[in-house]
Amino acid sequence: MKKSLSSFIALCFLVIVLETGRVKATSRDLNDVILLANQQIQQPYRTGYHFQPPSNWMNDPNGPMLYQGVYHFFYQYNPYAATFGDVIIWAHAVSYDLVNWIHLDPAIYPTQEADSKSCWSGSATILPGNIPAMLYTGSDSKSRQVQDLAWPKNLSDPFLREWVKHPKNPLIIPPEGVKDDCFRDPSTAWRGPDGVWRIVVGGDRDNNGMALLYQSTDFVNWKRYDQPLSSAIATGTWECPDFYPVPLNSTNGLDTSVYGGSVRHVMKAGFEGHDWYTIGTYSPDRENFLPQNGLSLTGSTLDLRYDYGQFYASKSFFDDAKNRRVLWAWVPETDAPEDDIEKGWAGLQSFPRALWIDRSGKQLIQWPIEEIEELRQNEVNLQNKNLKPGSVLEIHGITASQADVTISFKLEELKDAEVLDTTSVDPQVLCNERGASSRGAIGPFGLLAMASKDLKEQSAIFFRVFQNQLGRYSVLMCSDLSRSTVRSNIDTTSYGAFVDIDPKSEEISLRNLIDHSIIESFGAGGKTCITSRIYPQFVNNEEAHLFAFNNGTQNVKISKMSAWSMKNAAFVVDQNVKSAA
Numbered sequence: 001m002k003k004s005l006s007s008f009i010a011l012c013f014l015v016i017v018l019e020t021g022r023v024k025a026t027s028r029d030l031n032d033v034i035l036l037a038n039q040q041i042q043q044p045y046r047t048g049y050h051f052q053p054p055s056n057w058m059n060d061p062n063g064p065m066l067y068q069g070v071y072h073f074f075y076q077y078n079p080y081a082a083t084f085g086d087v088i089i090w091a092h093a094v095s096y097d098l099v100n101w102i103h104l105d106p107a108i109y110p111t112q113e114a115d116s117k118s119c120w121s122g123s124a125t126i127l128p129g130n131i132p133a134m135l136y137t138g139s140d141s142k143s144r145q146v147q148d149l150a151w152p153k154n155l156s157d158p159f160l161r162e163w164v165k166h167p168k169n170p171l172i173i174p175p176e177g178v179k180d181d182c183f184r185d186p187s188t189a190w191r192g193p194d195g196v197w198r199i200v201v202g203g204d205r206d207n208n209g210m211a212l213l214y215q216s217t218d219f220v221n222w223k224r225y226d227q228p229l230s231s232a233i234a235t236g237t238w239e240c241p242d243f244y245p246v247p248l249n250s251t252n253g254l255d256t257s258v259y260g261g262s263v264r265h266v267m268k269a270g271f272e273g274h275d276w277y278t279i280g281t282y283s284p285d286r287e288n289f290l291p292q293n294g295l296s297l298t299g300s301t302l303d304l305r306y307d308y309g310q311f312y313a314s315k316s317f318f319d320d321a322k323n324r325r326v327l328w329a330w331v332p333e334t335d336a337p338e339d340d341i342e343k344g345w346a347g348l349q350s351f352p353r354a355l356w357i358d359r360s361g362k363q364l365i366q367w368p369i370e371e372i373e374e375l376r377q378n379e380v381n382l383q384n385k386n387l388k389p390g391s392v393l394e395i396h397g398i399t400a401s402q403a404d405v406t407i408s409f410k411l412e413e414l415k416d417a418e419v420l421d422t423t424s425v426d427p428q429v430l431c432n433e434r435g436a437s438s439r440g441a442i443g444p445f446g447l448l449a450m451a452s453k454d455l456k457e458q459s460a461i462f463f464r465v466f467q468n469q470l471g472r473y474s475v476l477m478c479s480d481l482s483r484s485t486v487r488s489n490i491d492t493t494s495y496g497a498f499v500d501i502d503p504k505s506e507e508i509s510l511r512n513l514i515d516h517s518i519i520e521s522f523g524a525g526g527k528t529c530i531t532s533r534i535y536p537q538f539v540n541n542e543e544a545h546l547f548a549f550n551n552g553t554q555n556v557k558i559s560k561m562s563a564w565s566m567k568n569a570a571f572v573v574d575q576n577v578k579s580a581a
């Protein structure tokens, strides 16, 4: 039975691959496909449509870009183990649609003194003449973090399989005052109106995190600008800074070298395990970036985060084929390292998200790229369904372990909302204190995903409405993982954030991408995002259930709901791969 199911899944993979019409189907492909399909069956936590390598450790996304119609995705990878290691390299995969992937041989690995220990994170810049250039951090023989340059050996190979390194590497060494191990992750470069290239590199001075600014006319000789482009007190080293323009009043993206009156800039930095961002105005002539709220990134609960769950070291790129900015992020494991060793792998990537500035101009919106819809099947719908206080409603007809679910809630009466001054409250603490089983008035209501039939295991993604003394409402969004598994040694901390909507006049929507051990949740059309990792013991594949629930004392109406089972994306190993054989 198991064998025929695995052959069936393998066949499905193959059909998808053949349908792309671009990958030669050979017996070797089929074997690889069967191998990956078997892993899926034997390993309940492997994903169906979220990117992951066949095995081993993966962390940050590196240098995503589009070149000659092919999307390239590089990532931090340990070729030897399922844990972070002494040697980390750039693994490489390509795709025609950001959904189905072909794994290639690693692209960038230690070959020089300037990267002899590891090749750490970095970014792609497309230089004039359509030449991709990768700036990345090398850990040199003395474990010093330096910035290096590599480019493709053969520009006529759209898969860009081989990469060469600049003989002058390292091009940038840690400046005075920045410790050798606190200087990394060069950004995509942008060019000012003066034709000069700029990048930021993450670092810190005396524990004050910063995006150090460098300039170059030839992409090889880089000079540091006196002032960092952005900095903050006591945040520690900024990792993987990203700096890019977003147009006002548009969902489009912009090339990284665009400026102008109707453009704002986003500064993103990773520290304390989260990706923080601020929106502001950048003047290349004065070389300054002014955050619009006057605040730099501080890591306080007032700061904005891309995602309030597990989502780190993200990187965006401009996709000029679809005029959009696309965001990738590493989604770490929250099980124990021993579990990862046993699984033989660790780390996922978020499903690529399009990103743009909200109409308010105050925050970003993120939404899974539209190509995800090619994986949808077996649509089920609901409309105008009342969720009585204390009720649970099972959503039948989809594969609940691999699904895309959108649901909108309509609240008729808000006057009984719990009273709480939310201005000085940490939403994550609130979600941990008042989980899905803590009865409220308007909520908690939402979805119970990856749930067992008896609800002993369940991951609750829900909303709860509060009002302050003046009758102003706040909407809290939580991912309550406290009952996500009966296993021990799993981090089941809940996540939470407020959602910037007015529940008096707006419905509250929730989209969930469920994929075995990951749930990406998008509140209010992508205003608030929470990514969760889950490791249920009893719930997988056929045994997974999905419910809508309302544990408030007031009625909640599901105004509409659409849910789909998701097909597996194709993840195949290129037939020329030497290292993965």
Ligand SMILES: OC[C@H]1O[C@@](CO)(OC[C@@]2(O[C@H]3O[C@H](CO)[C@@H](O)[C@H](O)[C@H]3O)O[C@H](CO)[C@@H](O)[C@@H]2O)[C@@H](O)[C@@H]1O
Pocket: 059, 060, 076, 084, 088, 120, 121, 122, 137, 181, 184, 185, 239, 240, 313
């Ligand atoms: O792969 C190196 C790149 O990863 C980054 C951001 O994720 O730095 C991570 C860092 O190591 C810590 O994070 C590891 C997982 O990413 C963790 O498993 C390890 O135990 C931590 O030390 O890598 C260096 C070297 O350890 C450390 O200074 C970072 O915090 C990014 O900044 C790197 O380019």
